[in-house]
Amino acid sequence: MVSIQQISVSVIGPGHLFNGQPNQDSVLVKSVPTGWVAVVCDGMGSKLHSDLGSKLACLAVLNVINKVDFIIESKELIKQIYQRWLNALGDVKAKDAVTTCLICWLSHKGELRTFQLGDGLILTSKKVLEHVDSNDFGNITTGLGKSRKFSDWEITHHQLNKGDVIALMTDGISEDINQGLEMEFVNAISENIKGKSIRQAKTWLKNEFRNWATPNHTDDKSLALLVINK
Template sequence: MSICHLSVSVIGPGHLLNGQPNQDSVLVKRVPNGWLAVVCDGMGSKPHSDIGSRQACRAAFDVIKTVDFNIESKSLIKRIYQHWLDSLGNMTANDAVTTCLIAWVSDSGELRTFQIGDGLILTSQQTTERSDTNDFGNITTGLGKSKQFSDWQVTKQQLKVGDVIALMTDGISEDINQGMELAFVNSIVESTDGKSIRQAKAWLKNEFRNWGTPNHTDDKTLAILVLS
């Protein structure tokens, strides 16, 4: 089973206006016996959230490329968290808090997902969402804030050829009408069919920069994998 993939991260108008960096990060890479997609959203109130999100993507890849696909979930998460802490150097974890969404799919189509904090992971067969909302905004859990395995949402499912996996930050997921998430992802897959990777990325970046929700401010990051 092979994978076609597309990933894009676009800085939000709010961060552009304030001269801040994009605090989202995304990584899609081949790993032994499968593929890995990671999407992370740094907590905007933290001074090094952009570094935290970038290093979280890297930590997930560095750990997952060295372990067996059937590694126990708690052990995997503990390794990723420790690797992330080590990668921060002199920075404190509390200054680099980030959400972390991980999709790890084997060459036989078995999918494992791991999520801490806001955002959305969905497939053609199932949607899983973890959202911690309150009136103050930007208050969520994530790497650097929680050390509890119970704060992670972990799933496993078997996919087939033609199925889609998508990971997105809440800058996208919160603006999609509930129940329309898969239709949104499928429309992107259809609209980019036949385009080169470069053309598809340019088209999707343009869509995100001209986002239909009035007064949107947040960074927008999406990774899509299609099993073929």
């Protein structure tokens, strides 16, 4: 049985606070029968129900992974997640609730499966996985409610060991980290939360995100972090 230390935090950005809008990110880390799942979603800001889209996407992932085997085919898993998300939206149109979706699924044997649709960053001790969709006219990220193509998902599968780290973060964080320093950033967080209760760790990390060093930052900031203890 894998044992982890985990933390998940989502902080509304100054831009949404100023405009009286809700946090459009959502994050969760939960134990499931097959191990652990972490999800980070970033609702597309221009969409009317982007905050709802991101929350329901996190729940859709959790509800599906709670009921399936770890060896389920990736295409079937994503199909089930997308359908669960659509059903949860009810009368809300998918195009009005577009959200990115970053998933890490860790088995009791330390196997890790990752799935990413849209921008943001998935980071492990083995590899940095960042996906940004853009053109000369700026960011045009994809997400649930915009893409229906399996090929738009980035998928990995590898083995982790004791001491390895898994982090998922929205672009409100990842875009402000200098390239090549991603692991240093995550390791600094994992060192700072050692010995802290979950409540203490969350309070500290929320304060760090609210006092973000990048001048004139506006975006919501969400991160899920897992450290394998054994």
